[in-house]
Amino acid sequence: MVKAVAVITISDTCFKDNSKDTSGPALADYVRELFPEANLHTIIIPDEKEIIERELKYFCDTNLDLVLTTGGTGLTPRDVTPEATKAIIQREVPGITTAITLASLKKTPMAQLSRAVAGVREKTLIINFPGSKKAVTECFEVVKPILPHAISLIHNEVVEVSYIHNSMQFNHTCKHSSNVDISKVALRPRESPFPMVEMSEAWKMVDDVMSEWTERLEIVTIEEGLGRVVAQTLHAKEPMPPFPASVKDGYACLSIDGAGVRRVRTAVTAGDAPTAPLCAGECARVNTGAALPAGADCVVQVEDTKLVSASEDGQTELEVEILKAPEPQQDVRNVGFDIPMGTVLVDKGQILDSAKIGILAGAGYQNVTVRVPPKVALLSTGNELQEPSEVKLKPAHIRDSNRTMLRMLLKEHGYDSIDCGIARDSPPEIVAGIAAALKLADVLVCTGGVSMGEKDLLKPVLLKDFNATLHFGRVRMKPGKPCTFATCEFEGKKKYIFALPGNPVSAYVCALVFVVRALRRGECARAAWPRLRVRLAHGAQLDARPEYARAALELHADRDMPYATMLGSQCSSRLLSACGANILLELPAATPSLQRLPAGAIVPALVTGRLDIYS
Ligand SMILES: Nc1nc2c(c(=O)[nH]1)N[C@H]1C(S)=C(S)[C@@H](COP(=O)(O)OP(=O)(O)OC[C@H]3O[C@@H](n4cnc5c(N)ncnc54)[C@H](O)[C@@H]3O)O[C@H]1N2
Numbered sequence: 001m002v003k004a005v006a007v008i009t010i011s012d013t014c015f016k017d018n019s020k021d022t023s024g025p026a027l028a029d030y031v032r033e034l035f036p037e038a039n040l041h042t043i044i045i046p047d048e049k050e051i052i053e054r055e056l057k058y059f060c061d062t063n064l065d066l067v068l069t070t071g072g073t074g075l076t077p078r079d080v081t082p083e084a085t086k087a088i089i090q091r092e093v094p095g096i097t098t099a100i101t102l103a104s105l106k107k108t109p110m111a112q113l114s115r116a117v118a119g120v121r122e123k124t125l126i127i128n129f130p131g132s133k134k135a136v137t138e139c140f141e142v143v144k145p146i147l148p149h150a151i152s153l154i155h156n157e158v159v160e161v162s163y164i165h166n167s168m169q170f171n172h173t174c175k176h177s178s179n180v181d182i183s184k185v186a187l188r189p190r191e192s193p194f195p196m197v198e199m200s201e202a203w204k205m206v207d208d209v210m211s212e213w214t215e216r217l218e219i220v221t222i223e224e225g226l227g228r229v230v231a232q233t234l235h236a237k238e239p240m241p242p243f244p245a246s247v248k249d250g251y252a253c254l255s256i257d258g259a260g261v262r263r264v265r266t267a268v269t270a271g272d273a274p275t276a277p278l279c280a281g282e283c284a285r286v287n288t289g290a291a292l293p294a295g296a297d298c299v300v301q302v303e304d305t306k307l308v309s310a311s312e313d314g315q316t317e318l319e320v321e322i323l324k325a326p327e328p329q330q331d332v333r334n335v336g337f338d339i340p341m342g343t344v345l346v347d348k349g350q351i352l353d354s355a356k357i358g359i360l361a362g363a364g365y366q367n368v369t370v371r372v373p374p375k376v377a378l379l380s381t382g383n384e385l386q387e388p389s390e391v392k393l394k395p396a397h398i399r400d401s402n403r404t405m406l407r408m409l410l411k412e413h414g415y416d417s418i419d420c421g422i423a424r425d426s427p428p429e430i431v432a433g434i435a436a437a438l439k440l441a442d443v444l445v446c447t448g449g450v451s452m453g454e455k456d457l458l459k460p461v462l463l464k465d466f467n468a469t470l471h472f473g474r475v476r477m478k479p480g481k482p483c484t485f486a487t488c489e490f491e492g493k494k495k496y497i498f499a500l501p502g503n504p505v506s507a508y509v510c511a512l513v514f515v516v517r518a519l520r521r522g523e524c525a526r527a528a529w530p531r532l533r534v535r536l537a538h539g540a541q542l543d544a545r546p547e548y549a550r551a552a553l554e555l556h557a558d559r560d561m562p563y564a565t566m567l568g569s570q571c572s573s574r575l576l577s578a579c580g581a582n583i584l585l586e587l588p589a590a591t592p593s594l595q596r597l598p599a600g601a602i603v604p605a606l607v608t609g610r611l612d613i614y615s
Pocket residue numbers: 380381382384385398399400401402403447448449450451452453456479480481482500501502503504506572573
């Protein structure tokens with residue numbers, strides 16, 4: 001889908017007098033017609049190579065799908081659009097400009113004089129058009145049929161994903177080979193070669209690695225920005241309220257007049273612009289939110305007044321009595337009372353919520369630059385797995401629940417993911433699955449095959465076939481002991497791999513405490529989960545490893561602290577223990593003197609779910 005497009009008019013004349021720009025608005029109209037859903041940005045800039053390059057780069061770096069320029073493609077000394085475009089694109093697409101020239105030559109030999117360029121920078125297609133409305137109209141007609149497809153190709157997703165879905169059908173059997181030798185099962189290690197790291201060390205390793213994540217930005221509408229991390233500081237461009245406004249329904253007065261009878265000179269309801277200033281002894285009937293007339297410095301609520309005289313038909317008050325002498329500024333919201341001009345409305349790094357978006361809407365902001373989270377791919381591994389959609393189970397098989405659970409878990413926390421299917425437990429298939437996933441994503445989350453069995457091949461494949469660095473391969477935690485975090489270079493880019501244990505609860509817990517946490521860290525350098533101290537509603541047996549027990553939080557009006565109830569058997573295959581969980585209790589490891597915590601014991605808990613969900 002085409003999400004954002006920019007139309008840049010490049011012309012000294014139009015820059016000085018925007019009303020002279022006819023080709024920019026025409027091009028903008030064509031774009032709106034072709035991509036009605038897209039967010040459209042239009043700017044006018046002078047024929048300055050540096051400025052053109054800077055603006056083109058800005059739009060590419062903010063992940064726009066398409067940038068169309070109009071102007072500056074000819075032969076006069078100031079025409080530098082093609083030079084600026086060439087300087088910033090990474091790949092040229094000469095076919096587009098050839099097609100435009102061929103079509104234009106049929107209309108005018110002058111087409112020979114155009115030096116327009118088309119090319120791609122990162123994920124953005126840039127096309128130069130000439131500077132007249134007529135030329136823009138003709139040229140757009142030429143490129144219109146290929147634009148959506150070209151953009152999909154640049155984005156890689158549609159084509160790649162459908163390739164996996166249609167031709168590979170989740171069957172990662174294509175011609176990949178592996179360096180992993182599986183012939184000597186009997187000689188496999190009897191002890192894990194991976195040191196068992198503590199949780200704190202594991203978090204530190206993930207944090208250190210993810211802090212290298214390079215920031216990518218995109219411009220979205222403020223509404224699309226919900227839950228996203230803002231990459232720019234936005235200030236109030238005007239004060240709120242922009243005029244002195246009444247806080248009450250009553251009468252705007254001069255406080256200096258004190259109590260007593262006033263002539264009601266006018267009435268101002270919300271939305272009316274007041275006219276002449278009030279004079280001494282006068283007042284104006286006002287509504288909450290109405291603009292105060294000049295001269296008035298206070299409002300007296302209607303409850304503190306008495307009618308003295310009215311017009312014969314009873315429609316207007318002529319005089320009212322102010323019963324209590326008002327204070328200056330009483331019940332007035334002065335200019336900028338709520339938001340002074342220049343106030344920081346949202347700051348770089350903050351997450352947009354409903355109130356912030358409301359404030360941006362009120363301040364006239366329509367778009368906002370946000371950070372782009374890493375792309376995540378999901379891959380399941382296991383010979384025993386069938387697609388969840390398969391009705392009949394084969395002998396000794398189960399349906400794959402991890403991929404669906406993880407996709408939903410990531411979605412719950414604001415992250416999309418790409419489904420890369422199931423890879424069988426053979427090195428070439430795992431290589432194929434991982435390679436397909438790494439082509440599409442920055443972060444791979446796979447499950448299964450990380451423990452001690454002869455079919456647990458993830459770690460050797462990562463090491464031997466992807467030359468990966470395994471930052472850790474075992475963590476002292478329950479569930480999730482064999483959880484693995486690795487990085488590797490793939491097609492020139494650094495990739496981050498979370499190889500989670502196959503047990504459904506282990507995958508669930510590790511996804512929360514490592515993957516979602518890391519994505520948050522990468523996106524906004526913030527740790528994911530708030531910690532609470534909670535009381536156990538019942539006793540809890542402790543394990544040799546620190547345990548993340550899935551529990552539901554209960555708040556009782558008559559109790560001092562929230563209570564936590566564990567959700568049944570905490571076996572790592574039993575995903576029912578995570579259903580309705582909104583906290584992960586951080587139970588300490590057992591010691592010789594402490595094997596069990598009694599009911600009422602206080603333990604820390606990570607708040608990982610919505611507090612309004614109860615089991
Ligand atoms: N000798 C040892 N055996 C095991 C150890 C150990 O230290 N020594 N660790 C155990 C722990 S702890 C865990 S956790 C598991 C981790 O297993 P793997 O990551 O190797 O995963 P698999 O063997 O592939 O599968 C384990 C389990 O999970 C089921 N599974 C796998 N994928 C899915 C899926 N996509 N959807 C639903 N269920 C899935 C699979 O059928 C197995 O039952 O190893 C212990 N063993």
